[in-house]
Amino acid sequence: MPGTDQGTGTRERILRAAERLFVERGYHATALQEVADRVGITKPALYYHFDSKAAILGSLLDPVTDELEAVLAEAVAQRDSRGIAAVRATLITGWLDVFLRYRGTLATLFRDLATAPSGSYDRLLRTMEEGIGAGAGPGAGVAERIALAQAVSAITDPIALMPDLSDDVLREHLLTGAWRLLPDAAPSAEREPGPEPGPGPEPAPRTAPEGRTARGGRPRSLSRSDADLARALYASGAHTAGEIAARLGVSRATVYRVLKT
Incomplete structure (x- = not known):
């Protein structure tokens, strides 16, 4: 890839224009010429940065997985010192931040899942599977693993399905839904009424x-x-x-x- 600021800027403009078109029209229905036109460059100039539409989608998807992996590593690092509830809280709140930041890419995947570049998509799936395993905890049963999978779905699907809602509104309501599935991970102020929980660490302020x-x-x-x-x-x-x-x-x-x- 070009090392100049101009080249890097053009590459980013291509990615942003492609993401918008993928959301508006769908990945499969968007032509590379449309992306070039939206950026204001020729199609050969676009090919200088990306050799295919799949390469563009892969470049949109890889940063999502990079950040999901970073949150996962942070969550797992807390398991021994802070317990499984802290792992779950860090994982859910951190992943939600990532999904909201990349909500256009998430919407594209939701709409055109079958056409996602296999390598990038497989990596994303592996990361999410590892996160579910880490959040469920060592020796977790089926019910715990399913609860984690449901919580992850609770913070992803609505982002893709409700593009009209703001990040702030989505975040508030999605976390509320996730905490219902994972009550031990919820901040104490948001837990359902019940017996007073024992002392334990709380996740960082939202x-x-x-x-x-x-x-x-x-x-x-x-x-x-x-x-x-x-x-x-x-x-x-x-x-x-x-x-x-x-x-x-x-x-x-x-x-x-x-x-x-």
Whole structure:
């Protein structure tokens, strides 16, 4: 791929235009010429960056899986010190942030699942299967594994099926549904009335996805000094990505992107 800023910018414009067209028309019904026209480049110029439509979809899908894997690793790392409830809380809240950030790609997959590039889609499936296993816990029975699978579905399907709803509205209601399936993972204030639960860690405070306010708007990015602080906190080993995100007022996805640079 081109190493210049201009080349990188064109590649990103192609990805964004393709994603919008895939959502509007469907992956299968979108032609590469339409993508080129939307970007304002020639079809040969598009081929310089992507050799096929499947390559474009794969490039949209791979960052989703990268971030899901990062959340999964963070969740699993908490199992010994904080217990399975913390694993579930981190997994569900963190994955929801990722799915909301990439809701256009998620909608495309939901609509044209059969046409997804097999390698990228298989990797996504493996990650989700690993997450369900980690959230269910060692030695989990069928009921626990199904409850985790239902919770994951509860935070994915409505995002694809209800494009008219804002991120904030979706996040609130999807988490409420997920906590009904996984009551032990819910913040104490959102648990169903019942016997007082024993002491235990609670997940990091929830923040609006990508640092958005209740009014929505563009995602908040980290300043250079905040980005340096995020890297230093993570390198110390004393803070999880979720804790850093809560401290800086951004989502886990934003922190993960900074840590990869």
